[in-house]
Amino acid sequence: MTIRAVVFDFGGVLFDWNPQHLYRKLIADEQERQWFLDNICTQAWNTEQDAGRTLAEATRHLIEQHPEYQSLIQAYYERWHEMLRGELPEGVEILTALHQAKMPLFGLTNWSAETFPYAREHYPFLQFFRDIVVSGQLKLIKPDPAIYHASLAQVRAHLPDVQPGEVVFIDDVAGNVEAAVALGWQGIHHVSAERTSAHLRRLGVGF
Structure with missing residues (x-):
């Protein structure tokens, strides 16, 4: 055919596209950085935005769950273009x-x-x-x-x-x-x- x-x-x-491109600038330690991306700003969380959830809602919801990581969570979409090498x-x-x-x-x-x-x-x-x-x-x-x-x-x-x-x-x-x-x-x-x-x-x- x-x-x-x-x-x-x-x-x-x-x-x-890779979150590592941004978070290498924000979290120097490789193990700490990987833990953050595996457990906080995860691919599954990002996929919900790919499926239509707003970036603002996603960010707010995650900060409510992990307030100690507020600045790192906010960076995900505020500096999203830095993930797109x-x-x-x-x-x-x-x-x-x-x-x-x-x-x-x-x-x-x-x-x-x-x-x-x-x-x-x-x-x-x-x-x-x-x-x-x-x-x-x-x-x-x-x-x-x-x-x-x-x-x-x-x-x-x-x-x-x-x-x-x-x-x-x-x-x-x-x-x-x-x-x-x-x-x-x-x-x-x-x-x-x-x-x-x-x-x-x-x-x-x-x-």
Whole structure:
């Protein structure tokens, strides 16, 4: 089956986002820093914002639970842009090559609706996407099947007769890829740009 559209995850594929980039500046001791990120400002807590909770509510709620860490908690979103070190060049190179080859491109990202505008403003390669599903805007999050249905509907707004098997989804989280494959999509677990490029070519994508 011919691939007619490619859907990209963003973090870990196109963007180098990591709370460590900020908290190395705030907590010098590595073990203390890791403990804070594992137990206070956790990935699970951040994911709730990706699913639609406001940054203000999330910050207030966490400070109520851990008032002794107020300044470190507040820094998470006040200085959020310092966690976004920049683009991942090899992933963006694949994206650019596909764009130049006229492949229809779409985004499907777990990202807060409040922080995503910063990425749009600062990273011109996002203009390559015909459309982007942002989890925080829909209040849905991968790997919920509903967000993949929303993404496919977005693709079909441009390619009305496209079938799930004609869409390939690239994500660095294996469980998110498995969820797409369970719905009939093609899936690529992004481990390296080299392997992703090779997998795309095995699927018949020329770029």
